[in-house]
Each structure stands twice: as C-alpha cells, then as structure tokens.
Amino acid sequence: MGMENHVKERYSEGATKVVEALCCPVSYDAGLLKILPNEIIDRDYGCGDPSSYVKKGDTVLDLGSGGGKICYMAAQLVGEGGRIIGVDMNDDMLALARKYQAEIAKKLGEDRVVFHKGRIQDLALSLDRVSQYLKENPVSDLKSADAFEVWMAAQRVDTPMIADESVDLVISNCVLNLVDDAMKWHLVEEIFRVVKPGGRVAISDIVSDVLVPDELKTDPELWSGCISGAFVESEFIEMFSSVGFTAVAFDNWDEKPWKVVDDIEFRSVTLTACKPLSSVHEEQIDQGHGVIYRGPMAVVEDELGNIFPAGVRIAVSQQVFERLGMAPFAEQFIRLAPKSPPHPTFFTASPGTVRHPTETRGGDALLNNAGGCGPSSGCC
Ligand SMILES: C[S@@+](CC[C@H](N)C(=O)[O-])C[C@H]1O[C@@H](n2cnc3c(N)ncnc32)[C@H](O)[C@@H]1O
Structure with missing residues (x-):
C-alpha cells in the first residue's frame, strides 16, 4: 500500500477541519459556488479548475472527489440529464460530500451526482461493495481469502464500478500525484478504459520540473501533501499519449511554482486530451x-x-x-x-x-x- 495510509490519515483530517498546508490558491467561478455550503468550499484541496471543461449533457467522472466541490460545480454545468460520478477512497471525505447531496439535488431540481468509494487506479472495483461483501463473508482462512479473490475478479468483469467507455469527460483536481508510483501507469490505463471514444480528459495536478529523488518520495508529509508524488512534467504528457490519448496538452501551466523543495519546482498544470474515435487499425x-x-x-x-x-x-x-x-x-x-x-x-x-x-x-x-x-x- 506504500503511502496510502498516510494519504488516508491526512485527508481524514482535511475532511473534518481546514488544513492550510494542503491548500493551493485557485480562483473558481463564484457563480457556481453560490449553492455550495461553506463546509465544502472551505475544504478545498484542489490546484486547478477542471470544471471549466464540462459541457452540457456530459457524463463526468471526478477522480478523488474529496468534499465534492468540483462535482457540485460540474452538476450545474451539465444541466438536466447530465451525470456526475465522484470517486474517493476516504470515508470522511465521502461522508462530507454525501452530507449535502439531497440538499443540492433539491436546489438543482434533480439528483445528478453519485459518490462511490473506490481507488482511482482500480476504477472497476467498488469498495462500497467490498465492505458489504466482507460484512457478509468475513475472511478468516485461506479458503475464504481465495473466495474473496475470486469474487473481486468477477466484480471487476461483471459489474465494474465504472464501466468501459461510459464517461464523456474525466476530470480530477490534485489527486493523481497521490497514487503510488508503481500504480501510475495502471491509473492512466484505467482512465483510458472508462472514457468513451471521442471523450475527453481535463486533469489539474502538480508536476515537478525534474525527477524527485527517493528521499523526498519516502517522506510521508511531502507525499501526502501533494508534492513528492508529482509526475515529472514530461512524463505526465508522455503517459497519456502512450496509452492512446491524442491532442495531449498542458492547457494551463502555472508560471509560479506552488512549492520549491530542495531546488525542485512543483507547480500546478492542467492536462487536456482526447480519446480517438477509431482504433489504431x-x-x-x-x-x-x-x-x-x-x-x-x-x-x-x-x-x-x-x-x-x-x-x-x-x-x-x-x-x-x-x-x-x-x-x-x-x-x-x-x-x-x-x-x-x-x-x-x-x-x-x-x-x-x-x-x-x-x-x-x-x-x-x-x-x-x-x-x-x-x-x-x-x-x-
Ligand atoms: C488533494 S485532495 C483533492 C480533493 C478534491 N479533488 C478537491 O479539489 O478539493 C485529494 C483527494 O483524493 C483522495 N485520494 C487520494 N488518493 C486516492 C486514490 N488512490 N483513490 C481514490 N481517492 C484518492 C483523497 O482521499 C482526497 O479526498
């Protein structure tokens, strides 16, 4: 699990109180914030505004939806019939996001948002369903562990949390850097899997200008603070191109670094890309x-x-x-x-x-x- 437990602890704290160290200043469309409660607006741990890429009628997937701010902004932009899916692995963040779901649905006249518990590098497996399974089928020995493995494999194929080619737009705000390096390729492949042909991605995240050394990567504070897990900027574009996205670009690249650590600049960027309509063949x-x-x-x-x-x-x-x-x-x-x-x-x-x-x-x-x-x- 690497740094996952540190990330969980840090964002559980961030869900229950405002943690200044996790905040990167972003100016959002004030009109879209009007219907949001302060409790959600204050717990803003984003580094960009991917909601500005949302179009009417889109089905949008927000990776690492946190308190739900970007989801509820996007819900206003998709309009009637549009759908927003937020995925996060942290129970406290999910509780904060879900707390206002009914109230916001009432204001919008429609419930357009759903939040799932899951890891963004494994979008096929719902952790809500895993919890339910474990309640009913506790794993206590090798036999029950094997049955659990078989059940998870079947879930991913038969009832994936996010189905293949089901999303018009994948957005994310300051989350991909928190995924273990060993899983980052898989994460980008998962994003490609769930986007419809002709669909788009808009990912705001932190990148470094040079390779981050291991002594920074193994520092839990720097990792969970969205710093040392950052993609190197060139590798970020290359990964999205390599899995099959086209028109991969930095639509935003902040001139001023957000942090400088050991002479390495960490800055916010927004990467945009499209999934081709046709196969390579x-x-x-x-x-x-x-x-x-x-x-x-x-x-x-x-x-x-x-x-x-x-x-x-x-x-x-x-x-x-x-x-x-x-x-x-x-x-x-x-x-x-x-x-x-x-x-x-x-x-x-x-x-x-x-x-x-x-x-x-x-x-x-x-x-x-x-x-x-x-x-x-x-x-x-
Ligand atoms: C920096 S916060 C950003 C939250 C939100 N996007 C925002 O703009 O405020 C990171 C969020 O990603 C979630 N997260 C981190 N790693 C994750 C993973 N591997 N899978 C799912 N969620 C993850 C955390 O629980 C946290 O809510």
Whole structure:
C-alpha cells in the first residue's frame, strides 16, 4: 500500500477541519459556488479548475472527489440529464460530500451526482461493495481469502464500478500525484478504459520540473501533501499519449511554482486530451486523404508518429484527416479530400509520406473548419 495510509490519515483530517498546508490558491467561478455550503468550499484541496471543461449533457467522472466541490460545480454545468460520478477512497471525505447531496439535488431540481468509494487506479472495483461483501463473508482462512479473490475478479468483469467507455469527460483536481508510483501507469490505463471514444480528459495536478529523488518520495508529509508524488512534467504528457490519448496538452501551466523543495519546482498544470474515435487499425487505412501543415514551425509530429513538415502535402488516413479538422488543430492544417476515394488499402509507406497533388486535385480543400470538442461532435 506504500503511502496510502498516510494519504488516508491526512485527508481524514482535511475532511473534518481546514488544513492550510494542503491548500493551493485557485480562483473558481463564484457563480457556481453560490449553492455550495461553506463546509465544502472551505475544504478545498484542489490546484486547478477542471470544471471549466464540462459541457452540457456530459457524463463526468471526478477522480478523488474529496468534499465534492468540483462535482457540485460540474452538476450545474451539465444541466438536466447530465451525470456526475465522484470517486474517493476516504470515508470522511465521502461522508462530507454525501452530507449535502439531497440538499443540492433539491436546489438543482434533480439528483445528478453519485459518490462511490473506490481507488482511482482500480476504477472497476467498488469498495462500497467490498465492505458489504466482507460484512457478509468475513475472511478468516485461506479458503475464504481465495473466495474473496475470486469474487473481486468477477466484480471487476461483471459489474465494474465504472464501466468501459461510459464517461464523456474525466476530470480530477490534485489527486493523481497521490497514487503510488508503481500504480501510475495502471491509473492512466484505467482512465483510458472508462472514457468513451471521442471523450475527453481535463486533469489539474502538480508536476515537478525534474525527477524527485527517493528521499523526498519516502517522506510521508511531502507525499501526502501533494508534492513528492508529482509526475515529472514530461512524463505526465508522455503517459497519456502512450496509452492512446491524442491532442495531449498542458492547457494551463502555472508560471509560479506552488512549492520549491530542495531546488525542485512543483507547480500546478492542467492536462487536456482526447480519446480517438477509431482504433489504431482504422488509423492505418489509406483512402487518399492529404493535409498540409501551414506552419509556423518547420515540422510537427503527432502521437502516432505522423510527421508534418510545413507546406508539404502529407498522406493521412481518414481518421487523422477528420481529427485535424477539429479544435485545436483545425487552424493549423489545410485538408485535402480525395478526388474519388480509392479502394481502401493499408499504408505501406512510413509516416511523412508525401501525397502527390494529382491524387487530391478536384477533391474538396477544407480550410479552417474548426469543429469544437463537444460531446456530440466528438473530439479527435
Ligand atoms: C488533494 S485532495 C483533492 C480533493 C478534491 N479533488 C478537491 O479539489 O478539493 C485529494 C483527494 O483524493 C483522495 N485520494 C487520494 N488518493 C486516492 C486514490 N488512490 N483513490 C481514490 N481517492 C484518492 C483523497 O482521499 C482526497 O479526498
């Protein structure tokens, strides 16, 4: 469990009183705070505002929902029919968040929020259900321990707490850094699993500018204080790209570090990314599409290894062609539709293959048609 017990103790204290050391100044939309009780507003342990990425109608998952502040802000933004799911492993934080659920549902005219007890690195397993199981089936010997293992494995497959591809937007505010380093890859894979194709993530968290040494990582105070478990900034982007997200970016990167410890800067960032609509297999089918990167860089490269030198017609799959027609790419690319789509063939050329002008001449040239990243239009 590594630091998990320290994290639990620290946030149990943070749920029952305001712990100043855990607070990183953030300015939230005051209009969205109006319906929240002070008890929740005061226990703010976030470092950014991922609620600003929520759209009408979204199903939103908040990882490490704490006292529920971001969930209740998001509940106002999704509107009628939208859904918010908060996940936290701490009983005291969950009790604080759930305490006001009925009151806020009444103000909204609808109960749009649900809180689950779970670990964010294991989104398939509900710890509420684990507690119930253990009450009814205490583990006292190897036989009952085996039965418990089998039951948990079945739960993850048959009735996962968060189902595959069920969420439009995953948000989180200052939590991913608290997950053990050994589980961070799994955590990012879990996030990818639960996002719908075309869905998005917006994660506010703390990153370090250089690698954090072990003597800081093993300090429980620094770890549970959202410092020494921070991702290194380059690794944060790389992990999200590696599991399959596209358009991975630091949408916010605080100029001023939140803390400097042993000459290492720890700052708040917000990472945004999209889950592609199609599989890697579909991404490789050539139907004659082309794009021109306008510049001003000499060359840019995407997560799939596609290389776009400025001003050069490059062969791309239909999926990449469509993705580059949406925000945030649309303004950077001129898109050239095929004259008449050839029979689909697999790419044999390496990324960066030039598309000859005659292959697209007579087809549509699509300029600047920014699409937006909404839940219905899909993103990427
Ligand atoms: C720094 S607080 C942030 C709370 C909230 N997001 C906010 O903006 O105030 C971290 C929260 O994440 C929870 N947490 C930490 N590690 C977790 C894990 N592995 N799984 C689930 N929750 C976790 C803690 O219990 C705590 O409520």
